[in-house]
């Protein structure tokens with residue numbers, strides 16, 4: 107993570123964390139030993155190694171589990187690094203803690219597990235042994251390094267699974283609004299599309315191939331210096347499809363806090379765990395800001411929009427995150443007023 111004092115371009119909206127902010131926010135984090143009971147863990151961020159903390163977590167409290175573990179790549183996360191290993195070793199590492207996460211889930215729970223093409227195969231094998239695998243979402247990353255002797259890697263996977271057949275899936279909450287290229291009329295009337303001021307649009311059922319996401323970058327207010335931050339829009343799809351307002355979302359690899367931020371914006375309860383204090387504090391800062399800036403880029407008017415449609419989307423009525431006067435006093439505690447991004 108770059109230091110907060112690194113000079114940045116004037117239009118760079120990356121959210122940073124000063125040392126004094128970290129000092130204050132670090133006091134709001136939970137640490138081992140964790141308090142007992144679900145209420146004391148609601149809407150909190152824990153700083154610690156979640157694998158060590160597993161025995162201290164309540165049983166059967168999770169409605170939706172989001173797992174975005176380190177992929178099988180050598181990668182530095184703050185002070186800690188994840189070392190690439192063989193696929194079999196990665197599978198064993200994942201399986202070892204995954205089976206211990208299962209008792210935390212309600213029988214109606216859904217789970218999503220992120221991975222790249224390599225780690226994804228191991229993830230699937232483990233999931234297949236313990237839960238009901240329902241789908242694999244593939245999403246396109248626009249960014250990606252070209253390779254001279256291979257295809258450029260420009261996609262990632264998210265496995266969707268449930269604990270049982272008694273699960274919820276709210277398809278109407280995750281419809282995608284697309285511009286219609288060849289608008290067809292029947293008896294002069296639009297067939298399955300709407301004639302809008304900015305052209306013909308159609309609400310479509312979401313598929314398992316997502317091409318409408320933008321990986322956060324420097325001019326987006328949600329961007330941070332976390333090396334593997336997920337887009338809020340991606341997380342909003344998972345939460346809206348597979349949880350209801352008030353449901354409990356658990357993310358033990360919280361990173362920069364995307365799951366917690368989106369949970370706060372969509373009125374879900376959350377618990378996040380992150381072992382790097384700096385990232386845990388960054389997540390806490392994002393959650394505090396989310397109270398005043400509940401919009402999610404690419405999700406307005408209760409629908410998801412294709413990429414590059416900002417000019418035709420209804421404007422959010424709330425101030426942008428970077429317009430917030432970022433003073434320490436204004437960092438509200440996590441349990442401040444809940445706000446929804448609808």
Ligand SMILES: C[S@@+](CC[C@H](N)C(=O)[O-])C[C@H]1O[C@@H](n2cnc3c(N)ncnc32)[C@H](O)[C@@H]1O
Pocket residue numbers: 154155156157174175176177183184186332334335336337358359360361362363364365379380381382385
């Ligand atoms: C792939 S990133 C998650 C990114 C996150 N979804 C976001 O949008 O920012 C994985 C995160 O898990 C953290 N991590 C790795 N092992 C952990 C562990 N055993 N306990 C808690 N956090 C861990 C890393 O520090 C890293 O920030």
